[in-house]
Amino acid sequence: MEIRMLKYFLTVAEEQNITQAAKKLHITQPTLSRQIREFEESLQLDLFVRQNKKLYLTEPGMFLKKRAEEILELNEKTEQEFANYQQAILSGQISIGCVEAESSHFLSEMLEEMIADYPQVTFNIFSGTSNDITEKLDKGLLDVALLIEPTPMDKYNKLILPDKEIWGVLVSTEHFLSNQQSISATDLRGIPLICSSRKEVREMFCSWGQFTEGDLNIVGKYNLIFNVISLVENKVGAALAIKGAIDNRKNKTIFLPCAPALETNCVLVWKKDAILSSTVLTFIKKIKHALEA
The missing domain is CATH 1.10.10.10 (Winged helix-like DNA-binding domain superfamily/Winged helix DNA-binding domain)
Known part of the structure; x- marks a missing residue:
């Protein structure tokens, strides 16, 4: 029955x-x-x-x-x-890799809920570039990771998080483009640019702007935007970045979103062949339920 x-x-x-x-x-x-x-x-x-x-x-x-x-x-x-x-019995540690992104707020809320439900659970967050994080994920040093697309997904399971990541250019408040509301592909030609060291990101920008890297005046590359803000403030170059990575930072810079809009997903990923603990599986299940609500 x-x-x-x-x-x-x-x-x-x-x-x-x-x-x-x-x-x-x-x-x-x-x-x-x-x-x-x-x-x-x-x-x-x-x-x-x-x-x-x-x-x-x-x-x-x-x-x-x-x-x-x-x-x-x-x-x-x-x-x-x-x-x-x-x-x-649910205890242990969740090791999480996290890039600089708007969706890190969502991840924080999920961790807060997890710790409230299971007080014996702890977590360890590793911040870095997508390349650094996926390397640790592949080696089994991280359980899950928060990444920004575009990124290769053939080896990973993924959950698409709710907030879109808005791409644009970070410029000094004294930059001649600072009075604009957005940035176009035409605006990028000729100005000194500081780009992501990730090939996938540069290819995405080139596809959006319908130009090649050779068409741009790239003066430098970076892995974490935090290290570039002072360069932008001092007008060394404008930095291609996402809005979520520079929000709430007090500095002499302005973020100009791309026009037409360039947006990508933030994803939570874990290896397809990984053997995950019940604690990590419960955390992933909790996020799935939140996304389906």
Whole structure:
């Protein structure tokens, strides 16, 4: 007997009315009627008899009601004990690689929820470039990683996070383009640029602007934008970057988003062939549920 069917049966027995029971169970009246009829047929017994527009339990029905109440009580107790057991044994550390991105806020919220639910769980965050992070991920030194597309995904499972990463150019407040609301491909030609050291990112910008790297005046490359801000402030060059990496930093710079817009996804990834602990699997499951909500 399915737990779901026993719940249906007990609700009908309590309400003594199919329509009222269906409302309480949040299903349609025809569906509940069919389920009860099929349940009686499977048992080869009549569980209810109709009198004065109400449903009353037959003798077999009263016997089943008592047993169903015992089964559901035991089921609820077992589920609660298992949840308590899981919470008690879930411990250990989650190792996370994280790039500079807007979606790091979402990751922080998920970690906060994880620690609240499982106080024995700890975490270790490694910040770096995508190349640094994927290298550690491949070696098994990290469990999961927060990366920004474009990035090769053939070796990884991934979850796409909700916030889009907005690409643009970081310029000094004294730069001649600083009074603009956005940056176009034409604006980039000729001005000194500081680009990401990641080939995939440079290729993405070239595809967006319909130019080659040779068409640009690239004066330098970087791995983390934090190290470049002072160069931008001193007008050494304008830096190609994402908005989420420079938000809330007090400096003499302005972020100009690309026009037309250039946006990419932030993704949580883990190796396809990795053997993950129950703690890491629970963390991934929690994020999946949050994304589906």
